[in-house]
Amino acid sequence: MVIDLTKCMRCYACVVACRQEHFVPPNVFWNRLMVWETGKFPAVTEVVVPMRCMHCKEAPCVDACPTGASQKREDGIVWVDQNKCVGCRYCVIVCPYQNRTFVSKIKEFFPGLGLTEYEKIGQRIYPHEGGVTEKCNFCMERVDAGLAQGLKPGVDRDATPVCVNCCQAKAVTFGDLDDPNSEVSTLVRKRMGTQLHPEFGTDPSIFFVTSSPRMEA
Amino acid sequence: MRLLEWKLKPHDWMIAYTRQTEWIERRGIFLWLAFVAGGLGGGLYLVSLFFNSLWGMFTGWLIIVVLKGGFHLAYLGKPLRFWRIVLRPQTSWIARGLIFVALFIGFGVIQLGFSYWLPGTAGEAIFKVLAGIIAFAVIAYTGFAMNYVKGIPFWNSALLPVLYISSGILAGFGLITAIGLYDGNVDIAAAETGSRWLLIVSALIIAIYLWSATYMGTTGKQSVIEQIRGSVAPVFWVGVVMLGIIIPIAISVSSYYAGEVSRLLLIIAIISELIGSLALKYSILKVGIYTPLLPTSAY
Secondary structure, three states: OEEEOOOOOOOOHHHHHHHHHHOOOOOOOOEEEEEEEEOOOOOOEEEEEEEEOOOOOOOHHHHHOOOOOEEEOOOOOEEEOOOOOOOOOHHHHHOOOOOOEEEOOOOOOOOOOOOOHHHHHHHHHOOOOOOEEEOOOOOHHHHHHHHHOOOOEOOEHHHOOHHHHOOOOOOEEOOOOOOOOOHHHHHHHHOOOEOOOHHHOOOOOOEEEOOOHHHHO | OHHHHHHOOOOHHHHOOEEOOOOOOOOHHHHHHHHHHHHHHHHHHHHHHHHOOHHHHHHHHHHHHHHHHHHHHHHOOOHHHHHHHHHOOOOOHHHHHHHHHHHHHHHHHHHHHHHHHOOOOHHHHHHHHHHHHHHHHHHHHHHHHHHOOOOOOOOOOOHHHHHHHHHHHHHHHHHHHHHHOOOOOOOHHHHHHHHHHHHHHHHHHHHHHHHHHOOOHHHHHHHHHHHHOOOOHHHHHHHHHHHHHHHHHHHHHHHHHHOOOOHHHHHHHHHHHHHHHHHHHHHHHHOOEEOOOOOOOOO
């Protein structure tokens, strides 16, 4: 995945789409926008950085997981099998990008008023469990369903994560980083895509492109 | 006002120094206690092997089984699935830890059986060696599990396992002294001597550990600042330094020169050492600070 920070306009569509797609419980975010200001008036700039699981090639969470619940697929997607997770939170601790959340119990959006119809439907379609860890899975269900239909992730909408589909600024691009001719590989090459904290040695699968020298440093 | 508004953004934690909370707050308290129990139990078992105190070995074994095991189970989000933890020992220190604990429980109970019913046999010697090695691993693995976390530079130090080992064995000396008050097999003077030397070694390791952490980038330095000047400072100075080191050393040195020490002072030294052990692990877990994800110049 490549995120173009010069295009992101802080609309939060990706955050909302992710919540809708996975019926993410309250207080849990699979993706976020980090927003802050830099500079002094009048030369003030707003910095927006979309953040989610980096799906590292050398994922410390996968190595640290004692049960094998945190797994990495052939295509590089890192996901958590909730049926195997014991809730030891070691993966939460070892993730240097702090992109995992331990859900102690599933809460309702309106405390004391019970689950809304939407939440009940969500629990049936995309059940979440308390006592386990959650994170972004690059919409692997969509990717798998699309691949089964012969579609290409990153090209065909039905095989592409919703956060990519919903981005009206086209700031997020999805595809195969191992394919040198893919759009993501071209973007990384031509726009000098950078990974976040490469010094951790995790080799993240998310690259950021920016015109700001701050991120490239 | 504008800056304040931005500081209240929910993702502040990603661009500022943020402490880990999962392993020390809320139910994380159980994990802290489990780590302490692992050090105490393993340390007591090892020291008891040296003093050949059956009561000490049994107490150490019991601490691991009941306290460490119980606290770990209480901490887990899905405790009934705990058996799954052993499935990935090739890469996970937590999996290795559970295997060490399970082996210790097994070897320990066989050794205790030999020592009680068949003392002096080859079986007793073999299982003492096996259980002793595994007890050492039980003390050490928590240090390695934390040392593996690259995002928290303060923990990502080779000295952390060393510190945990010295702290565990030191607590073991404290507990064996307590057992020695009632068990004639334990030479309290020898336990006092061991305790005295280990206190000095532990104090040195703590000092070197903190000093070296200041060279682990700005985040490591921030952890040290939090430890010695921040909100964790009272726990560090009162718990670790005063109760964990200075008071036991003072009592130990006074006993060295006076020739003997009163029972009351010994009990005070033991309790101080135990509080020091609790405080040391608490403060290390509490100041586990992540490297900010992005530049923080806006702050």
